[in-house]
Structures are given as C-alpha cells and as structure tokens.
Amino acid sequence: MPNYHNFIRLMKQVAFIGLFFVQVGCSSFKGTELAYEKIPTSSLDKTIEYGVYTPPNWVKTERLPLVLFLHGARDDHNTLEQYKTHRYFDQQINAGQLPRFILVTPNGGKGFWENWYDGSHNYRDWVMQDILPKVQKDYNTLDCPEHCSLMAISMGGFGALRMASIYKNSFSSLSAISTPVLSNENKQDAKVPLLVRLFFPLKRIFGPKLYNGDESQSIRSVWSDKNNVALQKIRLQLIWGDKDQPNIIRTNQRFHELLQKNGREHEYFIYDGGHKWVDWQPNFNRVINFLLK
Incomplete structure (x- = not known):
C-alpha cells in the first residue's frame, strides 16, 4: 500500500x-507580431510573401505614411521580427522619438530586387505592381509619392536605388544603408564578393553585364544626373559603417563624392560599426525620421 x-x-x-x-x-x-500575407503575382505564375508592421494601437481609420523596407541577402520578410525591430519601433514611437508609420517588408529572396535578365523573377515589378497597391488599400495609407518612402539594407539598398530610379514618381524619400553601389565604370566597383558570386545566380539576374552594359543606367549615373528632374526630387540618404565591407565603404564614398560634385543634395552618415543588424538597427531612428520628416 x-x-x-x-x-x-x-x-x-x-x-x-x-x-x-x-x-x-x-x-x-x-504570437505573430507582424501581419504576414502571400499573394499571387500578376506577371508570372508565382506567389510572393510579405510582412506588415503597424504601430501600437493602430486602427484602420488612422491614415499613416508607408515605408517600403527591402531586406539584405541573408534576410527575408520575417527578419524584422527575428531581430525584434518591430519592438524597437514600438518603443521609439511610444517614447515620442519616431512618428507613426506603416512598414511593408516583402520577401525578395536573393534576387537583388531586380527583374531578372532570364525572365524567371520580376521582383521589382512584383513589389511595385502587386504588393504596394494592395498594402496601400488594405491599410488605408496616405497617398504616394508624397507619403511613400524606401528604406533598405545591403543588397536591398542596391534594389531600392534601382527601384526608385525606374519607378521615379512613386517615392518621396529613400535611405540606403550599407549598400554596394555597383558600377561598370570601375573594375573594383563592379566586383562582387566571392561568396555572393558563389551563392547567387548573378548571370540569371543581371545577364553578361550590369545594367546591360549601359553605364548611363547605373546607380551612379542616374542619381547624379541633374537633368533627371523626377529623381532629383527624391530626398536621398546614404549610410554606411566605418568597419563595413571594403567594397561598400569604397563605393559609397565614391558615390557620395560624385553626388557632391554634381550638386545633388543628399544626406550621408558614417556610423561606428560593421555590416550587421546589431550595427544597423540603432540607426533606424535616424533613418525613419529622415524619411518622414
């Protein structure tokens, strides 16, 4: 017993x-902190995923500016939640350090946010023609271009600078953080790091040469062109770290100097750090306030 x-x-x-x-x-x-959705694309028989951040106590009757966030090569549409960036935004907004906004973060895979040369992926058009209009409608955001901004890191920065130069009447401001400003002008500037060349289908994305070999369509050329009136209207911010990847430090410095030489107004900032989220996130207050001011 x-x-x-x-x-x-x-x-x-x-x-x-x-x-x-x-x-x-x-x-x-x-539970899930961002709202996640998957929608079919109009241009190809594919679906694309994205997440949407809304500020604390947001209701649909509140109309807010929209920030499009393009992630880097090692990230996806879940990354903001992974690094608790949504919590950072909440805290900053609640403390009165940031204005209220809605942010959409699509999944761009490892595609540089390009319409691929081989026609298999049209990331740029998917974002602009499918995702952005849906989010604007579903979340009742304020009108573009005045209240729409681009924010991007690393690979996403390249995609953002390209996207805005092609859809030039869609955004009022852009911040490119730790961005490789690739160019055919200079062999060093066109050089892609070995790991990127090994793990990315670069020829499928870009074809034999960047910008189809037309340097007049490069990021450096279009953004520094005084006659490109629509693009000149977009407020531009460049940010990189003093311990960033060597090609990013070099290409950003050269890009900044070219913009200065051509009288293209822009803000630039060099933070203390490298090419990691722990370095990027503390600068998001500066970025959002620049975009939405």
Whole structure:
C-alpha cells in the first residue's frame, strides 16, 4: 500500500512539473507580431510573401505614411521580427522619438530586387505592381509619392536605388544603408564578393553585364544626373559603417563624392560599426525620421 501511494504521489509531481513547463512555454510564447500575407503575382505564375508592421494601437481609420523596407541577402520578410525591430519601433514611437508609420517588408529572396535578365523573377515589378497597391488599400495609407518612402539594407539598398530610379514618381524619400553601389565604370566597383558570386545566380539576374552594359543606367549615373528632374526630387540618404565591407565603404564614398560634385543634395552618415543588424538597427531612428520628416 505505501508503495502504491508513493507511486501516485510521484505521478502527481511529474504531472505538476509537466504542467509547469507547458504554462511557462505558453506564457513566454508570443504570437505573430507582424501581419504576414502571400499573394499571387500578376506577371508570372508565382506567389510572393510579405510582412506588415503597424504601430501600437493602430486602427484602420488612422491614415499613416508607408515605408517600403527591402531586406539584405541573408534576410527575408520575417527578419524584422527575428531581430525584434518591430519592438524597437514600438518603443521609439511610444517614447515620442519616431512618428507613426506603416512598414511593408516583402520577401525578395536573393534576387537583388531586380527583374531578372532570364525572365524567371520580376521582383521589382512584383513589389511595385502587386504588393504596394494592395498594402496601400488594405491599410488605408496616405497617398504616394508624397507619403511613400524606401528604406533598405545591403543588397536591398542596391534594389531600392534601382527601384526608385525606374519607378521615379512613386517615392518621396529613400535611405540606403550599407549598400554596394555597383558600377561598370570601375573594375573594383563592379566586383562582387566571392561568396555572393558563389551563392547567387548573378548571370540569371543581371545577364553578361550590369545594367546591360549601359553605364548611363547605373546607380551612379542616374542619381547624379541633374537633368533627371523626377529623381532629383527624391530626398536621398546614404549610410554606411566605418568597419563595413571594403567594397561598400569604397563605393559609397565614391558615390557620395560624385553626388557632391554634381550638386545633388543628399544626406550621408558614417556610423561606428560593421555590416550587421546589431550595427544597423540603432540607426533606424535616424533613418525613419529622415524619411518622414
């Protein structure tokens, strides 16, 4: 009989411990913080995923500016939640350090946000023709271009500078963070790091040469062109780290100097850090305030 009671007591203890860990697991688990959706693309028989950040206590009757965020090569549409950037935005907004805004972050894979040379992916058109109009409608955002901005890191910065130069009447401001400003003008500037060349289908994306070999269509050329009136209207911010990747430091410095030489107004800032999220996120206050001022 004592053995039976001991057995029952042991089972109760095991059940209690199990319930405790279940409760701890449930209480520490936080559900999806961004709204995630998947939509078909109009240009090809594919779907594309994206996440949407809304500020604390947002309701649909509140009309807010829209920020389009283009992620880097190692990221996707879940990255803001992964690095708790949404929490950073919440804290900054609640503290009065940031204005209220809505942010959409599509999944661009490793495609440089380009319409691929081989025709298999049209990331730029998917974002501009499919995702952006849907988010504007679903979230009742303020009108573009006046209240639409581009924010991007690394590979995304290249895509953002290209996207705005092609859809030049769609945005009022752009911030490119730690961006490789690739160019055919200079062999060093056209050089893509070895790991990128190994793991990215660059020839499928760009073809034999960047910009189809037409340097007049390069990021450097179009953004510094005084006669490109529509693009000149977009407020531009360049940010990179003093310990960033060598090609990013070099190409951004050269791009900045060319913009200065041609009288193209822009803001630039060099932060203390490298090419990581831990370096980028502390600068997002500066970025959002620049975009939405």
